[in-house]
Amino acid sequence: MKFGIYPGCSLTGSARDYNESVFALAEAFGLEFTQVPDWNCCGATAAHNLNKELSLALPARILALAEKNGLEEIIVPCAACYSRLVVTRHELKKDPELKNRISEVIEMDYRGTSKILNVIEWIDKYITPKLDEKLVKPFNYKVACYYGCLLVRPNKVLGYDRAEDPQTMDIVMRKIGAETIDYPSKTECCGAGLSISRTDIVSKLSGKIIEDAEHRGADAIIVACPMCHSNLDMRRPDINKYWKTDFKIPVLFVTQAIGLAIGLSPEKVGLKRHFVEVKIS
Amino acid sequence: MARIGVFVCHCGENISATVDCGKVAETIGKLKHVAYSTDYKYMCSDPGQTIIKDAIKEHNLTGVVVSACSPRMHEPTFRKACAEGGLNPFLCEMANLREHCSWVHEKNDLTTEKAIDIVRSQVEKVKLNSALQPIKVPVTRTALVIGGGIAGIQSALDIANCGHKVVMVERSPSIGGHMSQLSETFPTLDCSQCILTPRMVEVAQHPNITLYTYAEIESVEGFIGNFKVKIRKKAKSLDEKICTGCGLCTTKCPQKKIPNEFEQGMGMRPAIYIPFPQAVPNRPVIDREHCTYYIKGKCKVCEIVCPTKAIRFDQPDEILELEIGAIVVSTGFDIKHADFFPEYGYGKYKDIIDGLQFERLASASGPTTGAILRPSDGQVPKNIVFIACAGSRDPAKGIAYCSKICCMYTAKHAMLYKHKVHEGKAHVFYMDIRSGGKNYDEFVRRAIEEDHVNYIRGRVSTIYERDGKLIVKGVDTLLGAQPVEIVADMVVLATAGIASSGAEELAQKLHVSYDSHKFFAEAHPKLKPVETNTAGIFLAGACQNPKDIPDTVSQASGAAVKVAALFSQSELTREPLVAAVNRSGPPMYSTCVGCFLCQSVCPYQAIEREDFKTRDGKIIKTVAKINEGLCQGCGTCVALCRSKSIDLQGYSNNQVYAEVVALLNEY
Ligand SMILES: Cc1cc2nc3c(=O)[nH]c(=O)nc-3n(C[C@H](O)[C@H](O)[C@H](O)COP(=O)(O)OP(=O)(O)OC[C@H]3O[C@@H](n4cnc5c(N)ncnc54)[C@H](O)[C@@H]3O)c2cc1C
Ligand code: SF4
Ligand code: SF4
Ligand code: SF4
Ligand code: SF4
Numbered sequence: 001m002k003f004g005i006y007p008g009c010s011l012t013g014s015a016r017d018y019n020e021s022v023f024a025l026a027e028a029f030g031l032e033f034t035q036v037p038d039w040n041c042c043g044a045t046a047a048h049n050l051n052k053e054l055s056l057a058l059p060a061r062i063l064a065l066a067e068k069n070g071l072e073e074i075i076v077p078c079a080a081c082y083s084r085l086v087v088t089r090h091e092l093k094k095d096p097e098l099k100n101r102i103s104e105v106i107e108m109d110y111r112g113t114s115k116i117l118n119v120i121e122w123i124d125k126y127i128t129p130k131l132d133e134k135l136v137k138p139f140n141y142k143v144a145c146y147y148g149c150l151l152v153r154p155n156k157v158l159g160y161d162r163a164e165d166p167q168t169m170d171i172v173m174r175k176i177g178a179e180t181i182d183y184p185s186k187t188e189c190c191g192a193g194l195s196i197s198r199t200d201i202v203s204k205l206s207g208k209i210i211e212d213a214e215h216r217g218a219d220a221i222i223v224a225c226p227m228c229h230s231n232l233d234m235r236r237p238d239i240n241k242y243w244k245t246d247f248k249i250p251v252l253f254v255t256q257a258i259g260l261a262i263g264l265s266p267e268k269v270g271l272k273r274h275f276v277e278v279k280i281s
Numbered sequence: 282m283a284r285i286g287v288f289v290c291h292c293g294e295n296i297s298a299t300v301d302c303g304k305v306a307e308t309i310g311k312l313k314h315v316a317y318s319t320d321y322k323y324m325c326s327d328p329g330q331t332i333i334k335d336a337i338k339e340h341n342l343t344g345v346v347v348s349a350c351s352p353r354m355h356e357p358t359f360r361k362a363c364a365e366g367g368l369n370p371f372l373c374e375m376a377n378l379r380e381h382c383s384w385v386h387e388k389n390d391l392t393t394e395k396a397i398d399i400v401r402s403q404v405e406k407v408k409l410n411s412a413l414q415p416i417k418v419p420v421t422r423t424a425l426v427i428g429g430g431i432a433g434i435q436s437a438l439d440i441a442n443c444g445h446k447v448v449m450v451e452r453s454p455s456i457g458g459h460m461s462q463l464s465e466t467f468p469t470l471d472c473s474q475c476i477l478t479p480r481m482v483e484v485a486q487h488p489n490i491t492l493y494t495y496a497e498i499e500s501v502e503g504f505i506g507n508f509k510v511k512i513r514k515k516a517k518s519l520d521e522k523i524c525t526g527c528g529l530c531t532t533k534c535p536q537k538k539i540p541n542e543f544e545q546g547m548g549m550r551p552a553i554y555i556p557f558p559q560a561v562p563n564r565p566v567i568d569r570e571h572c573t574y575y576i577k578g579k580c581k582v583c584e585i586v587c588p589t590k591a592i593r594f595d596q597p598d599e600i601l602e603l604e605i606g607a608i609v610v611s612t613g614f615d616i617k618h619a620d621f622f623p624e625y626g627y628g629k630y631k632d633i634i635d636g637l638q639f640e641r642l643a644s645a646s647g648p649t650t651g652a653i654l655r656p657s658d659g660q661v662p663k664n665i666v667f668i669a670c671a672g673s674r675d676p677a678k679g680i681a682y683c684s685k686i687c688c689m690y691t692a693k694h695a696m697l698y699k700h701k702v703h704e705g706k707a708h709v710f711y712m713d714i715r716s717g718g719k720n721y722d723e724f725v726r727r728a729i730e731e732d733h734v735n736y737i738r739g740r741v742s743t744i745y746e747r748d749g750k751l752i753v754k755g756v757d758t759l760l761g762a763q764p765v766e767i768v769a770d771m772v773v774l775a776t777a778g779i780a781s782s783g784a785e786e787l788a789q790k791l792h793v794s795y796d797s798h799k800f801f802a803e804a805h806p807k808l809k810p811v812e813t814n815t816a817g818i819f820l821a822g823a824c825q826n827p828k829d830i831p832d833t834v835s836q837a838s839g840a841a842v843k844v845a846a847l848f849s850q851s852e853l854t855r856e857p858l859v860a861a862v863n864r865s866g867p868p869m870y871s872t873c874v875g876c877f878l879c880q881s882v883c884p885y886q887a888i889e890r891e892d893f894k895t896r897d898g899k900i901i902k903t904v905a906k907i908n909e910g911l912c913q914g915c916g917t918c919v920a921l922c923r924s925k926s927i928d929l930q931g932y933s934n935n936q937v938y939a940e941v942v943a944l945l946n947e948y
C-alpha cells in the first residue's frame with residue numbers, strides 16, 4: 001500500500017529532528033512514504049483566525065492532492081497540521097454545499113476519502129506490531145508524555161483518545177520500556193503560536209509544564225508536535241530566565257525515543273539538533 | 282328520520298358579545314332534519330337544562346347539539362341532561378362556539394357565519410351518532426408499589442391505611458432507599474434514620490402490606506383495575522421463616538472484601554450480609570455473585586455456623602403471579618459518580634468523593650462513625666471544597682437539567698463539616714444557588730453567615746493531585762472572572778441525580794412513557810403530575826425527576842389518593858369512545874383480514890386476537906379484537922387498518938367525514 005506523508009512547514013524547518021526520526025523509523029521498519037506532491041501550507045493558526053473558507057480550502061487542497069495521487073492514508077506528524085486537516089474533513093463532510101464550494105475554490109474534486117493519521121496512530125498501526133522483535137535497548141526512563149492541545153482536541157471532531165487525560169502516547173512509551181508518570185499538565189497549553197510574538201507567555205506556560213514534570217521525577221518529556229517541542233526545548237533559556245530556574249529535563253519526540261529503543265543512533269534520530277542537551281541515548 | 286335539536290348558549294356575554302346567537306339558532310332551525318332550535322342565556326343553568334330535557338320529549342329528538350363552550354367544560358353536564366330527558370347521552374354533541382369562535386374573533390357577520398358553520402358540522406355529525414353504553418370494568422383492590430424508598434413507603438402506608446391491600450416490591454435486600462443512607466436532612470438537620478426507620482418497621486408490620494425484598498418485576502400485563510403482574514423473588518439462599526437474624530453467619534463469612542453498596546464503596550461487606558443495621562427485613566441474603574461456595578463450590582461456613590440451620594444453597598428464584606388493581610412506581614434515582622468527570626481525574630483520586638459518600642462519612646452509622654475523614658489516609662481534611670452542579674446544567678458535557686436537590690445538600694454538607702471540624706475551611710463553587718422551598722434559603726444563608734462557608738460563584742476547570750494535596754482550579758466570576766486556586770485535602774462533587782438503573786426496562790414492561798433522561802414521564806406536567814399516560818399507573822418520588830424528601834412524600838401521598846379513589850368503587854366506568862373491529866355473520870365474521878398490523882402499532886397493547894371456530898373447535902378465521910379496558914381511543918389502529926375494519930366509536934370515519942363535508946359545502 002502506498003501511504004503519503006504531509007510534512008507541513010515545520011518538519012522541513014524547525015523540526016528537522018522530528019522529520020529525521022520519522023523517516024528513520026520508517027526505514028527501520030521497511031515502510032515507504034510518498035510526500036503529497038505540490039503540497040501547500042495547512043493554514044496553521046493564521047488562516048482560521050482570518051477567513052473560514054481559506055482555512056478550509058488550504059487543507060482541502062492537500063487532501064484532494066492526496067486523493068488524486070491515490071494516497072489512501074497520509075501521516076501528518078505535526079499535531080497542528082493534523083488538527084487542521086481533520087477539522088476540514090469534518091466540516092466538509094457535514095456540509096455538502098460547503099464541500100462543493102471549496103472544491104470550486106481549489107479547482108479540484110475533493111471527496112474526503114484519504115485517511116488522516118497522526119503520528120501515534122501511525123505508530124500504533126505500523127510500528128508497534130513489530131516493535132517487540134526490534135527492541136534492543138529498552139527505554140528505561142521515567143517519562144512525562146505531553147500531548148498538548150491539538151493532538152486530542154476538539155474531541156468531538158477527532159474522536160481520538162480522551163481529551164482530559166489522554167493515554168495513547170503513554171501506552172506506546174510503556175511498550176518500549178518507559179515508566180510513564182501520571183501528571184496533570186498533559187494537555188495544558190504550552191503557549192503555542194505565541195512563541196514568536198509573546199515569548200514571555202510561552203515561558204510562563206511552558207515553564208509550568210516542565211516544572212510539573214521535573215517535580216514528579218520525570219527523566220524526559222515526550223512530545224508528538226513540533227510546536228510543543230520548540231516551546232519546551234528551544235525556549236528553555238527564556239523559560240529558565242523567566243522562572244529563575246535551571247530546568248534540564250530533555251524533550252524528545254516519541255519517534256526519537258522509539259528510534260533509540262530499536263538501536264538507532266542519536267544522530268540518526270536528530271537528537272543532536274536539540275537545544276537542551278539530551279543525555280539519554 | 283333524524284330529528285335534531287340545537288341549543289345555542291350565550292354564555293352570559295361570552296358568546297353573545299361577538300356572535301349573534303339568535304341568528305345562529307334561526308338559521309340552523311331552517312336546516313333539514315333540525316326539528317328544534319333555540320338560544321338561551323345560560324344553557325348549563327337549571328332552567329337551560331330543562332329547556333333541553335323538555336324539547337327532547339316534546340319534539341321526539343333523536344340527537345342534540347349544544348352550541349356553547351368547550352366539551353372539556355360541560356360535555357358531562359349536557360350528556361347527563363340528555364340522559365335525564367330520555368336520550369342516550371352519546372347522542373349529544375357540543376359545538377364549541379366560545380373557545381373556537383367568540384373569544385378569538387371580533388364582533389361581525391363573519392364571526393356569526395363561522396359559528397353557524399361550527400354548529401352545522403356538529404348537526405351533520407350527530408345524525409350519524411349511535412347510542413353507546415359505558416364500559417364497565419371490575420377493579421382488583423390490591424395496589425402494587427414498586428420501590429421501597431421513602432416514596433414507596435409513604436404511598437404503601439397511605440393506601441394500606443385506607444384499608445386496601447398493598448404489595449411492595451423492592452429489589453435490594455432492604456427497603457429504605459437513599460434516605461436510609463443520609464446523615465442529617467435539610468432544612469432542619471434532623472437525623473434521617475431516626476425519622477425513617479419507624480416508617481420502615483411500620484411497612485413490615487402493617488397487616489395490609491405484603492413486602493417482597495430482593496425481588497423484581499418480571500412482567501406486567503392487563504389494564505387499569507386488572508393488571509396481572511409477575512414478580513421474581515430472587516433467592517436469598519436462606520429460609521426467612523427460620524432465620525432469626527442473629528447475624529452470626531455475616532461475621533463468620535470468610536469472603537469479606539466486597540465493596541459495600543450501602544457505604545457507597547467506602548467499606549467492605551461479606552458475601553452473606555444484612556445491608557445495614559436498621560435494615561427491614563433484618564435478615565441476610567447471600568450475594569451469589571461473590572460467595573465462595575457459588576464460585577468455587579466449597580465453603581459453606583455460614584451453613585455450619587447457623588444455629589437454626591436456615592441456609593438453603595439450592596433455593597431457586599421464585600416467580601409469583603399477582604392480580605393487581607393499581608400500580609405506584611417509586612423506583613427513585615441514582616447519582617452520577619466521580620468517574621464521570623475527566624477534568625476531575627475520572628475517579629482516580631480517592632479524596633474526590635460524591636455527595637452520597639459524604640453522607641456516609643457524616644453519618645453516625647457510617648464507616649467513620651460520623652467523623653469527617655478523608656478516604657485516602659483517614660486524616661481530617663483541613664480544607665474542603667464542594668463543587669455544585671457537577672455534571673449538571675451542562676448540555677455539552679453533562680446533562681442539561683438542574684437536579685434541584687444538590688444546592689441544598691451541598692449547603693448541608695458544608696454546614697455539617699463546619700460543625701464537626703471547627704477550625705476547617707469549607708469552600709463551595711456554585712453557578713447559582715437554587716434554594717426555593719420553605720426555610721430553604723434561610724438554611725443556605727445560615728451556612729454562609731453563621732458557619733462561614735466560603736461560597737465562590739464560578740466553575741472549577743480542573744482538579745489534580747500534587748504532593749498529596751488536591752489542587753482545585755476555578756474562577757470567581759463575582760471578582761471579575763479571577764482565577765482561583767485552592768489547595769484542598771478533600772473535594773465533594775454534588776453530582777447530578779439521574780434515573781435509577783433499570784428504569785428504562787421497567788418503563789417498557791409497564792408500558793409507561795419516559796423522558797430522554799429515562800425518568801418516568803407524568804401524564805401532564807401541571808395537571809396530572811402523579812399520573813402516567815397509562816391508566817392505573819401512578820408515580821411517586823425521584824423516579825420522575827430528582828426531588829427532595831418533602832416533595833417526594835407529598836407526591837407519594839398524592840399517588841396514594843389516586844389509588845384509593847380508584848379502589849373506592851368495585852367497578853370502573855369508562856367512556857365507550859374506544860376502537861371497535863367490525864363484526865358480521867358467517868362466513869365473513871369481519872372484514873378484518875387478520876394481518877394484525879394494528880397490533881404492532883397500538884401504543885397500549887389493546888389489540889387481541891379472536892378466533893372463530895366451527896362446532897368441533899376448528900379455527901375458521903382469526904381477527905383482531907379490541908380490549909375495551911385497555912384502548913385509549915387514540916385512533917392509530919384506525920388510520921393504519923388497510924381493510925378499514927376498525928372504527929372509533931363516537932368518532933367513526935363517517936362521522937368525521939360528515940363534519941368535514943358540512944364545512945366544505947354551502948348550506
Ligand atoms: C447526597 C444526597 C443528600 C440528600 N440530602 C437530602 C436532605 O438532606 N433532605 C432531603 O429532603 N432530601 C435529601 N436528598 C434527596 C433524597 O435522597 C430523595 O428525596 C429521596 O431519597 C427520594 O426517595 P425515593 O423513594 O423517590 O427514591 P430512592 O430513595 O432512590 O428509593 C428508591 C427505591 O426503589 C428501589 N428500586 C429501584 N429500582 C427498582 C426496581 N426496578 N424494582 C424494585 N425496586 C427498585 C431502590 O432499591 C430504592 O430502595 C438527598 C439526596 C442525595 C443524593
Ligand atoms: S446465622 Fe442463621 S439465623 Fe443467624 S442470621 Fe445467619 S442465617 Fe439467620
Ligand atoms: S458459603 Fe458464601 S456466604 Fe456462606 S460463609 Fe462461605 S462465602 Fe460466605
Ligand atoms: S440544585 Fe443547585 S447544584 Fe444542583 S444542579 Fe441545580 S443549581 Fe446545580
Ligand atoms: S384506538 Fe389506539 S389505543 Fe385503541 S386499539 Fe386502536 S391504537 Fe390501540
